Amino acid sequence: MTDDFDKLLGGLNEPEPERAPAAEKKAQPLASEPAASPKRTTVLPWIVVGVVALLAIGAGVTFAVMNLGDADATAPATSQEPSPAESPAEEPSETPEPAPSALPAACRDIFSPAYYEELAATGAVLSEGNTGPREQPFGAEVPAVVESTIAAAPHLECTWSFADNFNVGIQTVVAEVTDEQAMQVTEALVGAGFTGVNELGSVRYIKEVPGEEGFGPHGYSIIARDGLLVATQWVDWPAAGYTADIVNTVLGPA
Incomplete structure (x- = not known):
């Protein structure tokens, strides 16, 4: 093998026989060619740079593709759900104001002039009016539900009295009641022996008790209409048209 290598080197050192001018450059020894070295030193770096650039571009493309694949794999699939149809904005409704109370503010207001x-x-002198606890509850002839209903409701208590005679007078209570309360009161009055009279746009329940020795008669007149209860107790003074004037003044004619 050494002999072959020596022959190869010897062949390189031997001068080639002269050839045609077109081939002279190829026949010259490699060591003596002035253009061989510049070509190798110039072309090789650019080749290296090109290869490095291609590798860098390839790495960048690979990285981008990998990132794109990861993004596609991790990004959850989003589906657009149909948005509910927008309903037109509702106009704010005004809070209805409570209906004014028919309950008079003073005793003078429950009577016509x-x-x-x-x-x-x-x-007789008319009191200014009491809206607190009852000053003179009704007697035992009146069912308890009447008194309890009045006591629990907004009410106005009025009294006609004489300074020189406490045995004569009229007491009236006007109270706000619901339809259910009015029904309970009227049923209790019927059960207690009150007589119902259809008048004044409703039923007025009346009862008269004969007087005893030293005391005159006394009686009651109770009517419920349009959310008000008008209950009157009189003692030895059955004033004609009394309840009718109150109902017509406060609630108006039926």
Whole structure:
């Protein structure tokens, strides 16, 4: 093998026989060619740079593809759900104001001017009005549900009295009641022996008790209408048209 290598080197050192001019450059020894070295030193770095650039580009493309694949694999699939149809904005409804109470503010307001003057002409004095606990509850002849209903409801208690005679007078209570309460009261009155009279746009329940020795008669007049209960107790003074004037003044004619 050494001999073959020496022959190869010897062949390189031997001068080639002269050839045609077109082939002279190829026949010259490699060591003596002035252009061989510049070509190798110039082309090789650019080849290396090109290869490095291609490798860098390939790495970048590979990285981008990998990232794209990862993004596609990890990104959850989103589906657009149909949005509910927007309903038109509702106009804010105004809070209805509570209906004004029919309950009078003062005792003077439950009577017509003419009837008030008629009663006052007797010398009786009308109280200003009581809206607190009852001052003079009704007697035992009146069912307890009447008194309890009045006590639990907004009410106005009024009294006609004489300064020189406490045995004569009229007491009236006007109270706000519901339809259910009015029904309970009227049923209790019927059960207690009150007589019902259809008048004034409703049924007025009345009862009269004969007087005893030293005391005159006394009686009751109770009517419920349009959310109000008008209950009157009189003692030895059955004033005609009394309940009718109150109902017509406070609630109006039926």
